[in-house]
Amino acid sequence: MCKLFLVPTPIGNLEDMTFRAISVLKEVDLILAEDTRTSGKLLQHYGIETPTQSHHMHNEHKTLDSIIKRLMQGTKIALISDAGTPAISDPGFLLTRACVDNNIEVECLPGATAFVPALVNSGMPNDRFIFEGFLPIKKGRQTRLQELSKETRSMIFYESPHKLLKTLTNFKEYFGEERRVSVSRELTKLYEETIRGSVKEVLEHFESNPPKGEFVIVVGGLK
Secondary structure, eight states: OOEEEEOOBOSSOGGGOOHHHHHHHHHSSEEEESOHHHHHHHHHHTTOOOOEEEOOTTTHHHHHHHHHHHHHTTOOEEEEOSSBSTTSSSSOHHHHHHHHHTTOEEEEOOOOOTHHHHHHTTTSOOSSEEEEESOOSSTTHHHHHHHHTTOOSEEEEEEOGGGHHHHHHHHHHHHOTTSEEEEEESTTSTTOEEEEEEHHHHHHHHHHSOOOSOEEEEEOOOO
16 A cells, blocks of 8 residues: 655753654654655664655755655655654645645654644644744745734744744734733753743843754734
8 A cells, every 4th residue: 555654853861762763763764754864763763674765845846756756666764853753844834735635644653743832832822823934034924923913822833943933023012012922931941931022022142141052932912
């Protein structure tokens, strides 16, 4: 049977790898990895010797047809990203869509993804929320922020350390300095921390404490 496995990997702590994920990665014929060097450390840690092939945002269009062909020929393939669940702000969507279009079964294993723990420990309402991922860098950024300023659900964003202050400043401008925000960094890692407060308070914190690590921002909806 033709099948693609989407396998989540730890977002920091290697102990968050599931038994099932290890089993699948050992049993497939090929692992597609966003960065084979990064994934190589994880695979070596768990004694996984399955061959790997690079599959990232810069080559996924070029390699798509050949991967689909191999799947249809019976090759068992798993897709992993550097951290977390494939296709969540990482490569995976194009390949998954191509598999669906070609009647190839897709099975996504449950596992780590950064925004869930960040939302749950934020203290924000989590019965209804929206995931925005990374905001547009330039084109469309202001328009999207204007639209989101009226959003009543909790909002989740990903951000890099060198853009965090800019994004929080944008939130202050478009959402207001008193809007509640929770910023989590280095989730599951040694220096994990979550800073909560108003946009004004959290921005002042990171102006005094230079941002380091990868960030998940949860913003309260408009009341």
